[in-house]
Amino acid sequence: MEFSYEVRDSYAEVKADGRLNMVSAPKLREFVTDVIAGGSNRIVVNLEKTAFMDSSGLGALIGCLKAARQAGGDLRIAAVQPQVKMVLQLTSMDKVLTAYPSADEAFSND
């Protein structure tokens, strides 16, 4: 899995391309922690190219969400693909991790 980020006007967009599994989950957590430490506490994780996520990946997203909130911000997810959507719904975590159609829309109403 590959990670990248870009600081936008009101948030930082993190892209996670590949499979978000037990191997990549700790790396996502570390990557987002670094982005937050760099001064961005409003994070959008763009999952457009995340074809797969398991419960480890979900745990990492929840950890990142907590880290963003502890820093006074928030974390939202965008462009969720069908398998990821399924895992979010089956675990009822779709209520906690709000999914937006695109990264642009995630913080557009704040």
Place this chain on the structure above:
Amino acid sequence: MTDVLASRSFRGPAAEDAVESVHNDLDSLWLDVPFVQDMDQMTFTTAVIESVSNIIQHAEPAGDEPVELGVDITVQPTLLQARVSAYHAQPPFGPMEPAVPGEDSESGRGLALIEALVTTVTFERQESTNTWVLSRTSSQG
């Protein structure tokens, strides 16, 4: 006699690399059986990867030999089945009932997820091998 249309097998150390290997095996398996619907592929793949990850993260060796992972997947006309085994392993520790963790918990959702994804999950222990058998009745397109 069962009508196995396609299969894949993996055997190797229960280490992180195995997750990607088994996932690649599943991706190539679906190419052999394009009639298996996307939803069945997606749910079954997720359940198998959850089980494999569970062994890699939690299985403890029973003796001097390290834990080995074995995955045998078969596709029959209306049945997807995976036997996911931990060889040279102690019996699983702790409750095997799925937990319902709090919404801010970062772990503990795997077993419940597996149960939601497949039709049946059974567990067998023979000598020092733990085997989870995941079965999903698949719809025919």
